[in-house]
Amino acid sequence: MGFTQESAVERAKQDLAGRLNISESDIRESSVAKVDFPDMSLGAPASGEMSAQMISTGWRINLNANGEDYEYRADKYQLRLKGPNGSNHVIVS
Amino acid sequence: MNRSNFWIRVGIVGILVVTAAVLGQIRRWQSKPVPNIEVVQTGAQKPKTLARSVQDAEPEILVRFKPGVKLADIKKIAARNNDRVEDKFEYIKGWVTIDDLDGADMESVARQYEAMTSLVEYVSTNDVIRLEEPVPVPSTRDLVHRERDSNIPNDPQFAEQWALSNIGQDGGKAGADLSALKAWAKTKGTKEVVVAVLDTGVDYTHVDLAANMWSRPDNVPQYQDEELGTFNDIRGFNANVNESDPMDENGHGTHCSGIVGAEGNNSEGIAGINWNVEIMPLKFLGRGGFGSTKDAIEAINYAIDRKQKGVNVRVISASWGSTQNSKALEDAIRAAGEQGILFVAAAGNSSTNNDSRPHYPSNYDLPNVISVAALDRTDSLASFSNFGVKTVHVAAPGREIVSTWLNDQYREASGTSMATPYVSGVAALILAGEPNISVEKLRERILRSVDKIDSLGGKIASGGRLNAAKALGN
Secondary structure (H helix, E strand, O other): OOOOHHHHHHHHHHHHHHHHOOOHHHOEEEEEEEEEEOOOOOOOOOOOEEEEOOOEEEEEEEEEEOOEEEEEEEOOOOEEEEOHHHOOEEEEO | OOHHHHHHHHHHHHHHHHHHHHOOHHHHHHOOOOOOOOOOOOOOOOOOOOOOOOOOOOOOEEEEEOOOOOHHHHHHHHHHOOEEEEEEOOOOOOEEEEEEOOOOOHHHHHHHHHOOOOOEEEEEEOOOOOOOOOOOOOOHHHHHHHHHHOOOOOOOOHHHOOOOOOOOHHHOOOOOOOOHHHHHOOOOEEEEEEEEEEEOOOOOOOOOOHHHEOOOOOOOOOEEEOOOEEEOOOOOEEOOOOEOOOOOOOOHHHHHHHHHHOOOOOOOOOOOOOOEEEEEEEEOOOOOOEEEHHHHHHHHHHHHHHHHOOOOEEEEEEOEEEOOOOHHHHHHHHHHHHOOOEEEEEOOOOOOEOOOOOOEOOOOOOOOEEEEEEEOOOOOEOOOOOEEOOOOOEEEEOOOEEEEEOOOEEEEEOOHHHHHHHHHHHHHHHHHHOOOOOHHHHHHHHHHOOEEOHHHOOOEOOOEEOOHHHHOOO
């Protein structure tokens, strides 16, 4: 499969809703921007992960739920949740 | 006579010949036997002159007398020397051709007239006239360009490859390149050297890469791993899913491979820094361009095994990394070094200082590791590039780099990923001429042959840009 911006946002909302056990309608889309990330882990490497050091274009998806901000990153191949303190998660790859 | 004087004389003689032709002299010359006519070599070599027969009545020297010296006086002078005036060029004042009648050689006759300093301005031996075809008269500039031209590949996108030859195209800084043309005058690489590209795999069918892909020689056994089994590793290894086929699904490894060794001068796409080399695809990064440290170690282990089985793997190109340290990965790279394998690693793209915020594997302090920063086409450190005066060793072009991509395509990309294979490629060029150089000396050669750049002082250890020609001793 390959993500588009819209499908990546949709998948990010699904993921966050599941994590917080809330309805997707309770999630607000703060911003979505096309971004150049520093590498192919989209600047959000998961534990034990190495990534190609090529500038890679993708989307930064900022969501808000229950008053908290959540940042997802995506490109056509993957969706990641950039966690606090570097604890990033690969959602789809 | 020095070379510049020679060409001046050639030019003058050429003008004289043209003029003579206009005057109808050529026919007269052609009607005579022309034994032992001169051989003229064009290009940088000095023309050779073969001695002519003394029976040949061709004019032997060209003399320019000073203004005021009359033709009658010139004829008298010639007669005293047992010569005769063969011709006078009506439209080129002062010049006559002198024919020797007593069989003296041209140089002797010329010296006779040169000695008449009160009467003679200039003497030229008549040694390069060739009537069959025009004699090119190259300038020094032409000669320089001809020497360079012989190393310019015919790959149609070469003009976009500012990293190899930066003439200021697209806002670049002329000369901010790897001096590839000069390096190629010495070597364009060899298929005796194997560079392992440890990455997303390689599109080994790419039209610009296929000729330079490694394949396992018949005398090297299949890869056997006690846990993983036996692999018919014809084209390399895929540690991502533990299989033989290292086909690239992402494009990144194909891009890096083109930088190392896209086939040069094949009228296709681009030229690699090596026109000839063997690229061994080692895949551990998946379709998304990321992978596990464990798989990287597995692939390095494969490279070491192949080296021990006789494959001349001397370089691993590693355009990847992370801030996560792994002692196991460090040990794997050390083991590769013990097998004489240089490990070239990207410094990272976070614009941060690796001295204080380490990036791995580029930060491993091992004698076979080179950490590579990225430059743009103006010789500036790329805005994204990591740096570190203690931990980043050399800079190479890494912004707006065109190279091979999946499905016979080409694409521009940026990153220390792109800078890294240039260093790997230059290592391969060095190895082409010095196959037995130790990994430590190989590393030292690369780091000591850089072009110092002021803006890199205090930023990276060598303070300079990779220079392929200097690394080869040019």
